[in-house]
Amino acid sequence: MRIAQISDLHFGRDVPAVAAALLAELRDAAPTLVAVCGDLTQTAREAEFQAVRAFLDELPTPAVVVPGNHDLPGWRFWSRFTRPWRPWRRHLGTDPRGAVTHTTGGLVAVGVNTARRWGPHHDWSRGRIDARQLAAAATAFGAAPAGDLRVLVAHHPFLLTAAGRARGLVGRSGPALRHLRRRADLLLGGHIHLAYSGVVDGLVVAQSGTAFSDRLKGEPNSYNLIEATGDRLTVTIRRWDGDRFDAANRTAYRRDDHEWVAHPTD
Numbered sequence: 001m002r003i004a005q006i007s008d009l010h011f012g013r014d015v016p017a018v019a020a021a022l023l024a025e026l027r028d029a030a031p032t033l034v035a036v037c038g039d040l041t042q043t044a045r046e047a048e049f050q051a052v053r054a055f056l057d058e059l060p061t062p063a064v065v066v067p068g069n070h071d072l073p074g075w076r077f078w079s080r081f082t083r084p085w086r087p088w089r090r091h092l093g094t095d096p097r098g099a100v101t102h103t104t105g106g107l108v109a110v111g112v113n114t115a116r117r118w119g120p121h122h123d124w125s126r127g128r129i130d131a132r133q134l135a136a137a138a139t140a141f142g143a144a145p146a147g148d149l150r151v152l153v154a155h156h157p158f159l160l161t162a163a164g165r166a167r168g169l170v171g172r173s174g175p176a177l178r179h180l181r182r183r184a185d186l187l188l189g190g191h192i193h194l195a196y197s198g199v200v201d202g203l204v205v206a207q208s209g210t211a212f213s214d215r216l217k218g219e220p221n222s223y224n225l226i227e228a229t230g231d232r233l234t235v236t237i238r239r240w241d242g243d244r245f246d247a248a249n250r251t252a253y254r255r256d257d258h259e260w261v262a263h264p265t266d
């Protein structure tokens with residue numbers, strides 16, 4: 001079981017050489033699933049979505065793709081409030097108001113859209129997960145055979161490090177974590193453009209950096225390769241070294257009675 005987690009592509013601010021190298025890597029890695037954690041475009045323009053579509057068509061394996069805040073029409077308020085997801089629907093073919101579920105041997109992945117047109121705070125880039133999305137995830141996870149890896153794909157983070165503290169957790173992260181505890185295994189996100197992983201409430205959270213945009217926030221482009229076998233899981237951060245992606249950090253986790261813990265000796 002292998003998941004390639006890529007995020008924050010930001011087409012419009014993409015670096016084509018890095019994108020091409022990533023596609024070549026993914027062909028070699030042959031993941032079971034590619035999880036695309038939002039911010040596929042920079043400003044949700046037509047040409048950017050066309051580039052997104054072309055990129056996704058090149059992926060070697062099925063993908064679960066969710067939007068990020070940059071996939072909303074930014075400061076184009078009329079579009080943002082009246083038809084925020086029209087380009088997404090046209091080019092991606094999914095409805096961001098619903099959850100997308102992908103099931104393959106031993107894996108169930110549910111993608112939810114945490115980007116919102118506005119928020120009750122000054123920073124509208126912040127997102128939210130709502131009760132309807134959690135219910136959809138719980139239903140899909142509940143229907144999966146025991147032992148399957150249950151993965152939630154979102155854009156906004158369920159875990160922050162000190163470097164990203166100011167960006168904020170996904171809205172309603174507390175109730176969401178309580179709801180997902182012992183129901184899910186792995187929560188995937190992006191948005192911060194920093195790569196790390198850890199455990200929260202018995203769930204593994206993996207955050208990927210910006211895969212190939214020039215919107216770097218203090219660290220190089222990266223993506224995560226997640227490998228799972230039974231009750232073991234590893235998250236490998238593969239960073240761009242200026243020439244190619246290379247393994248920069250590998251963290252191991254172990255599942256013990258439905259809850260995950262870090263497993264440094266692995």
Ligand SMILES: [Fe+2]
Nearest residue numbers: 008039070191
């Ligand atoms: Fe982003």
Ligand SMILES: [Fe+2]
Nearest residue numbers: 039068069191
């Ligand atoms: Fe974002």
